[in-house]
Amino acid sequence: MSQTFFQEDRFRIAEQLVNVSRNFAEKGWFPATSGNLSVKLNQDPLMFGVTASGRDKESLTIHDILFVDGDSKALEPTSLKPSAETLVHAEVYKKIGAGAGAVLHVHTIYNNLISEVYAEQGSVTITDMELIKGLNIWEEGATIEVPIVENFADIPKLAAEIGKRLDPRVPGVLIRKHGIYAWGEDVAAAKRHVQAFEFMFQYQFLYQQFLRSGNAAQLAVANAL
Numbered sequence: 001m002s003q004t005f006f007q008e009d010r011f012r013i014a015e016q017l018v019n020v021s022r023n024f025a026e027k028g029w030f031p032a033t034s035g036n037l038s039v040k041l042n043q044d045p046l047m048f049g050v051t052a053s054g055r056d057k058e059s060l061t062i063h064d065i066l067f068v069d070g071d072s073k074a075l076e077p078t079s080l081k082p083s084a085e086t087l088v089h090a091e092v093y094k095k096i097g098a099g100a101g102a103v104l105h106v107h108t109i110y111n112n113l114i115s116e117v118y119a120e121q122g123s124v125t126i127t128d129m130e131l132i133k134g135l136n137i138w139e140e141g142a143t144i145e146v147p148i149v150e151n152f153a154d155i156p157k158l159a160a161e162i163g164k165r166l167d168p169r170v171p172g173v174l175i176r177k178h179g180i181y182a183w184g185e186d187v188a189a190a191k192r193h194v195q196a197f198e199f200m201f202q203y204q205f206l207y208q209q210f211l212r213s214g215n216a217a218q219l220a221v222a223n224a225l
C-alpha cells in the first residue's frame, strides 16, 4: 500500500466513523464512553482505523481515530491509545475477510438483556422477522442463530472465543452482559446490521416478556370471541 493511498483514505475513514458514532450516540448506544468502531484499510497485511480508548462517542472527532495493524500496533507515531478491544476487531477482519470492511461495537440495554436471557443456550435464535433481511438474508421465514460468548476480561481470550464462534452468514456476535460486535462489507452495511440486530433483540425480549405476563392468554381468548 502506498503512503498516498493511506493518507487519502484515512480522512475518509475517520469521517465515516465520526458520522456513525454520532448517530449511535444519539440513540444512547455508547453509555459511559463504551463501544468502539473500526474501518478496514487493507486486508493483507491487515490495517484498519479504530477509535482511541475511552473516548466519549457523542463528541468523537477525526482526531480520535488511529491506524493500527493486526496486532493492534499503531502504524505511525501517535499519542492515542487504541481501543482496549482492538484485537476483537482484528479477529473479525482476519476471519471474515472481504465480508468485514467495518466493525461496530455498541452496548445497549436490549443486547445486554438478550445476551443474559439466552446465555446458557450459547446463542439466541431469531426466526421469521422482516428485519432479518436487513442482514442481507432474503429467504422467507429465515432463522438465524446469533452466537453469545462469555465476557472474558482477557481480551486475547475474548477475541479468540469470538473467532471460534463467527458465522459468515450472521454478521454479529453477542458478548454476555457486555454488548454486540457487528460488521459489514462497509460502514453503511455494518450500521444497518447493528440497527437490525438491535430492533430484533428488543422485539424478542419484549415479546417473551409479553408471553410470560399472561396478556397473551387474554389476547387469545379475546381473539377467539
Ligand SMILES: CSC[C@@H](O)[C@@H](O)C(=O)COP(=O)(O)O
Binding pocket: 032, 033, 034, 035, 036, 051, 052, 053, 054, 055, 082, 083, 084, 085, 105
Ligand atoms: C467504559 S466501559 C466499556 C469498556 O470496558 C469496553 O467494553 C468498551 O466498549 C470501550 O472500550 P474502549 O477501550 O474505550 O474502546
Ligand SMILES: [Zn+2]
Binding pocket: 034, 035, 036, 085, 105, 107, 178, 179
Ligand atoms: Zn465493550
